Amino acid sequence: MKSKKLKILVTGSAGFMGSHLVDGLEKMGHEIYGVDDLSGGFMRNVSNKKNFTKLDLRNRKKTAEYINKIKPEIIFHLAADATEGRSQFTPFSALDRNIVSYMNLLVPAIKNGLKKMILTSSMSVYGAQQVPFNEDMITQPEDVYGSAKASMETVTRVLSNVHGFKYVIIRPHNVYGSRQNISDPYRNVIGIFLNRLLRNKSFYIYGDGKQERAFSYIDDTIPPMIRAAFSKKCEGKTMNVGGEENISLNKLAKVLLEEYFGTKKIPKEFIPIHLPARPQEVKYAYSNHDLAGKLMGFKPKTSLSEGLKEMIKWAKEIGPQDFVYLEELDLENDLVPKTWKNKLL
Ligand SMILES: NC(=O)c1ccc[n+]([C@@H]2O[C@H](COP(=O)([O-])OP(=O)(O)OC[C@H]3O[C@@H](n4cnc5c(N)ncnc54)[C@H](O)[C@@H]3O)[C@@H](O)[C@H]2O)c1
Structure with missing residues (x-):
């Protein structure tokens, strides 16, 4: 029917x-x-x-x-x-x-x-x-x-x-994945890292990079x-x-650099730079998906390297983007990360 x-x-x-x-x-x-x-x-x-x-x-x-x-x-x-x-x-x-x-x-x-x-x-x-x-x-x-x-x-x-x-x-x-906003300096960690690489620059990691996400x-x-x-x-x-493979941001950076440079050796100047942690950032954040599995057979299929390969292909097509900052934040003070305050990206 x-x-x-x-x-x-x-x-x-x-x-x-x-x-x-x-x-x-x-x-x-x-x-x-x-x-x-x-x-x-x-x-x-x-x-x-x-x-x-x-x-x-x-x-x-x-x-x-x-x-x-x-x-x-x-x-x-x-x-x-x-x-x-x-x-x-x-x-x-x-x-x-x-x-x-x-x-x-x-x-x-x-x-x-x-x-x-x-x-x-x-x-x-x-x-x-x-x-x-x-x-x-x-x-x-x-x-x-x-x-x-x-x-x-x-x-x-x-x-x-x-x-x-x-x-x-x-x-x-x-x-x-494709179509993500990679010009926003405030969010989308993979998008920011990738746009920095497209702009021929290394990227910043807030804190020690041991925070884990899937x-x-x-x-x-x-x-x-x-x-x-x-x-x-x-x-x-x-x-x-969502995804089930929890990894640290340091590991994410490594996999992204490997996928971005492919068989070429990763140039030294692309080694990520660490900055102070951002206020209120949760260290470990990933989820269990048993309920979605039970109700509708949910199971993610794509490995991080496969997904990144596709996203990199798309990002290279649209090319490097200018990061777009807000003119003003509601609360401007010393706690604002310097990547935002000094427009470092
Ligand atoms: N991407 C992620 O990792 C993620 C994770 C958890 C939850 N989410 C949620 O999923 C949704 C989609 O996220 P996304 O990553 O596609 O973000 P996105 O920014 O690409 O999409 C959100 C869209 O909302 C539009 N928008 C914002 N304010 C609006 C307004 N006042 N009126 C009309 N449109 C407005 C923006 O222009 C943007 O196109 C959001 O609700 C987000 O909170 C996303």
Whole structure:
């Protein structure tokens, strides 16, 4: 039986994950709409320009007008200020672009008959608890971004209970791959390292580099998000999704340099430079994915070197990018990392 064509809205659709998600959903034959204010995304990522609208979700009136017109049945909400490390210095943006924007979207969507919300949260809601993080742990964020994501999760559960729409909450972590913003000096560690290499420069590691993460390749991350949206079993669930190979940043740097230079010897001037640790950076952060495995057979397939090879190929095509800094942070003081303060990248 042919499944019904659904009206689906993806927010943050010119961004890294959002644009891949739109492409995946379009292949299923649904009617897909995308919005983004292009603060962190790019038109080059938007494949269906006809159904794309430049919209800033911080604008309550314009967002309501848009939702009243489209009346989406399903929303994948990805629009965000995802600068976790910077959020201690830009809390207004973390609030406005995450919590406030989400409410501006969700309220009119409920009024217009929303059936399901797929909220992209983040592993940052766990904070510095025992790794690997699992979904039974309480949320204990260590940073402003994580606390915004944790409130967005809570509000989703509460409003779903009261107003009856279904939801799935996905907590991805350290996603990388083609179309990632590599010109943002505040986030996306692989993107920053890679852009520095494209610019013929070595990169900086905050702290001793022994912090551990598990990196998630984009092609392993988007399909389970789509599967979760259409699975009855996943309704009302909160799930970790992502890579399972936890490694230190020092090891990441080594693998990236090996993949970047291939068979050539790595030149000495590309040895990473260590800087003081950033405030509130969690040392060990990676997740357990048993729940996603049980509910939808989730298992990441791509090794770090395979994923990096693909990302490097794409990055060499777009070439070196200028890093784009904010004119001003909400809190400018001596705690601001000098890479940002002195625009070192
Ligand atoms: N990439 C990761 O490693 C990762 C990990 C955990 C969670 N997430 C979450 O996944 C989602 C997507 O992340 P991403 O890596 O693709 O980031 P991204 O920056 O590429 O995408 C976010 C998009 O949201 C847009 N946006 C920001 N504020 C907006 C506003 N007010 N109105 C409309 N659009 C706005 C930006 O222009 C950008 O295109 C985010 O919610 C992020 O918090 C990402």
